[in-house]
Amino acid sequence: MPKPNHLLDHLLNPKNRDRLSALLVTADSDRLQVEYFVNRGDWHTVANYIDGPTRWPVTWFPDANVAFLDTTTPVWDALRLAALGTPNGSTIISGVAEAEMTEWLNDPYRNKDRAAAIKAAMDGETWCGKFRVGPSHPLNAALHSYTHLLGFRRSLARPCPDGTTLVNTIAMNKSDTMNEIRNKLGPRAQGLAKKGRDDAEANGAINISDEMHCMMAILYALQNRRDTVILTADADYIEIFYKAQWFFDAHYRAWLAAKLIKAGQYGEPVKEMQDTKGYFDGPLTLYRRPTAHMMEVLPHDSRAVRVGVLYVAPDGRLHKLSFPFELKMLEMLVSRAATGRCTDLFGDANIHIDLGPLKCTMDGLYLGIGKDSMIRFEANGIGSLLGRLDLEHSVCCFERFSR
Secondary structure (H helix, E strand, O other): OOOOOHHHHHHHOHHHOOOOOOOOOOOOOOOOOOEEEEEEOOHHHHHHHHHOOOOOOOEEEEOHHHHHOHHHHHHHHHHHHHOOOOOOOOEEEEHHHHHHHHHHHHOOOOOHHHHHHHHHHHHHOOOEEEEOOOOOOOOHHHHHHHHHHHHHHHHOOOOOOOOEOOOOOEOOOHHHHHHHHHHHHOHHHHHHHHHHHHHHHHHOOOOOHHHHHHHHHHHHHHHHOOOEEEEEOOOHHHHHHHHHHHHHHHHHHHHHHHHHHHOOOOOOOOEEEOOOOOOEOOOEEEEEOOOOOOHHHOOOOOOEEEEEEEEEOOOOEEEEEEEEEEOOHHHHHHHHHHHOOOOOOOOOOEEEOOOHHHHHHOOOOEEEEEOEOEEEEEEOOEEEEEEHHHHHHHHOOOOOOOO
16 A cells, blocks of 8 residues: 555645735734735835835845845945944845855955945944854754745655655656646745756755745844845745745744643643644644634734835836734744744644644644654755644645735
8 A cells, every 4th residue: 555645635635725816915903914015116216215214214134136236236325324323234144145145245246346345344344234143043943944944845846765746746757747836736836846946956955045044034133123124136035935924923823822721721622633644643632722813822012023025026016025023932933943843831742723734624723732743854954853734834825814
């Protein structure tokens, strides 16, 4: 009998298909809402945001591509001007962007004056600072874990040891594989899967630097209590950030719910699920919960920083996407870094408030506590153990604000 492929079974279910229109805000009194707007504009418009009369009081996180483009000159002029009279400057270059810019900064083949100005500012930490997260950083493990979760879709077209892909196609049949990913997961995953395959074929490894840059911007904002905006000319950042805010929001509510369960506020468990389709090692303990979005777990006294993406598209439109990250999310990250789970309150068991494909068989709203079945994922030379249910959400889920 062939080994069951639970991921494939879920993907074949049309109820679980991803949707292109997921970036729509719905009416909801929940204070943690993603905002997404599209307006006309170009890099001159962005420069006015940075140093115009109604400038945003934020830290700017430019992607490396913003440094290389000839059309971004107004942005770099504005970033320098916006830093005048401020103690911390206006701009942060992440360790990821710095690595991608290093060759150009040391020996620029174009925009030499810009490269010299950025390098001098980085070396002197004047208007342009650095943000690095090394192996000794207490949240390094959590940073990489989330980066790998966000980057998992890039591996969908890559061959497993038997030559097939996660969508059960022959990896060598590239066209069939791309069509299957689009049909089963939707166009949001298809583009990232193709780029992951191309990276691996060209360089021997999947490149998830964009996911890491996004995570570093979120971490910087939380640690420094500073609103932060990623500047980019790469449309992938819209999708990456959208998935990142969903994971943070879901895991944060799970971390908060764990404390309430421990305090007895959810009462006794109502049932135990034995057949968890391979998502858990052992049974899953279920508790009823009163609301779909679990707004009841959000604390009354938490402050937030807003992190977003500003993407300048080739068609002359600006895409603005943002989400309020509550400062208490740092405590959830500490748990993720130490244990790989949202909580350490239940031994080696994790808590999930969105049970993915398992909830299709349930008669109401539940959250679950169980020991995650783990899979090792490796990219950029670093590996992480990731829960199978989280990996399911990373490739195919209806995020909270989708229609």
